[in-house]
Amino acid sequence: MSFWNRRNRTVVLGAVPVVVLLSLIGLPRIPGTDIDLTVPYAAQGKGPTFNTLGDFEGRPVVEITGADEDKTTGHLNMTTVSVRTNMTLAQALGRWLFTDDTLVPIEQVFPPGQSEDEVQEKNAAAFSTSESNATLSAMNYLKRPVEPMVMDVSDKSAAQGTIHINDVVKKVDDVDVKLPSDLAREVQKHKPGDTVALTIERQKRIEKIDVELQNKPEALRKRGESGDIAFLGVTTVAQPADGLRVNYNLTNIGGPSAGLMFSLAVVDKLSPGELTGGQFIAGTGTIDADGKVGPIGGITHKIRAAQDAGAKVFLVPADNCSEALSAERNGMDLIKVDSLEDAIGDLKNYTSGKDFDTCS
Incomplete structure (x- = not known):
């Protein structure tokens, strides 16, 4: 009996488009054309975390000149969210199936009418503003002009x-x-x-x-x-205004969410005692010039990154508490904060064994 009978011919011809599809899902565009095959989604996951009391590429993350620094130990880690775009279907499915990343519509990362370069420029400006606000809120707390x-x-x-x-x-x-x-x-x-x-x-x-x-x-x-x-x-x-200068030496980081942890590092370096009590503290949150802490995105990814890095406690903006409680944290404490002063007070209570505000 001939192999090329009607039944086999149907199976083979029906498999052709499936094979073609499987060969294309891993490509960013159809070969020889300008047809884009990337998916309209971004993958968000845990990003790197940095100790604001430590060094980055040989320089202090928070560098203070013109004043004596108090001794600091432990960690005050800022956390970030990684964002992957321009993914093929295979890459997106891989992130969804085999990692803890979440897939979000690309419009949440690059709003309509804004290019990738414009968004990056906006994020860089927001990061610069967070640095300025961190310094100002710390100076206000320390009552320095x-x-x-x-x-x-x-x-x-x-x-x-x-x-x-x-x-x-x-x-x-x-x-x-x-x-x-x-x-x-x-x-x-x-x-x-x-x-x-x-x-x-x-x-x-x-x-x-x-x-x-x-x-x-x-x-x-x-x-x-x-x-x-x-x-x-x-x-x-x-x-x-008194000759003191604060420089922040992180590069290729965008957005405003490092403000709280930067401000805490400045306060810790310029005031007696240690905010950390030598422990591993992590957190996130925007901060304004008056020291008010605001919510951020990707809180569950940041908590997971902090936990993987070894943090025992995480500072959570009050407006992010509900979402933060959904994150797996294996006993890591979540401290609820709504201002710089509130965060400092709760950290002092935490490290001395007193009661502190939590998200639960």
């Missing part, structure tokens, strides 16, 4: 060529400014075309500069901003 330092000057703005990066703004007209928000408030009291007299400190010299304000460009306006808005064209951050 701060001042607004210029970190960027907008192209073609009134400030370009007149105000320099690292200038410290002391006054607008005759009004003292202590914070970046003070500078913004005083500028907003004016109209485009007005001239303001700025007193700045540049390389330890005091100078006075007159600047004619412009109208804020449309591209830089926030949602809802309209009409004439006075625009100086500088971005400032709060830095300690």
Whole structure:
């Protein structure tokens, strides 16, 4: 009987598209074409964790100069979430079946209308803001003075060529400014075309500069901003005003969620005693200039990363507690925090054996 009978022919021909499909699911595009075969999903999982009291590539993660540091031991680890994109179907299925990653629509990672480069730039800016807020909230807790330092000057703005990066703004007209928000408030009291007299400190010299304000460009306006808005064209951050400097030496990390752990590290290094009690503490959370702790994404992945690294306790933003309780943690304590002061108080209670706020 011939092999190529009707039954065998049907089986073989029916298997052809299956074989073709299986050969394609591992490819990013169909060979010889521009047809994209990657899936519209991202995989989120546990990312690396860094001890903010330790070193990274030979430098302190949180580097303080201009002041004596108190001895610190133990860990205050910040945690991250890994994100994988541009996956083939086979890669996505592999992450889903064989890891603890979660698959989310790609729009949650790259919002419609934003390119990957734009999202990375936004995340880098958020990380920079978290560093500034961490320093400011720590200085406020420690009751140390701060001042607004210029970190960027907008192209073609009134400030370009007149105000320099690292200038410290002391006054607008005759009004003292202590914070970046003070500078913004005083500028907003004016109209485009007005001239303001700025007193700045540049390389330890005091100078006075007159600047004619412009109208804020449309591209830089926030949602809802309209009409004439006075625009100086500088971005400032709060830095300690007494010669102390705080530098953060992590690279290729984005987003705002390291703020709390950075701030705790600064406080621990500049105040007597140890926040950790020599123990392995990990955590996450945004922080604003007033020390308020905000929620973050990927809390279950961060808890798992901390547990795998050896943490015994995890600091959880209060708004993330419900989700955090769903994570496998094998007895690791979850401390609920809503402010820097709250986190410090609970850590002191935890390390001394007293009661502390938990997520349960």
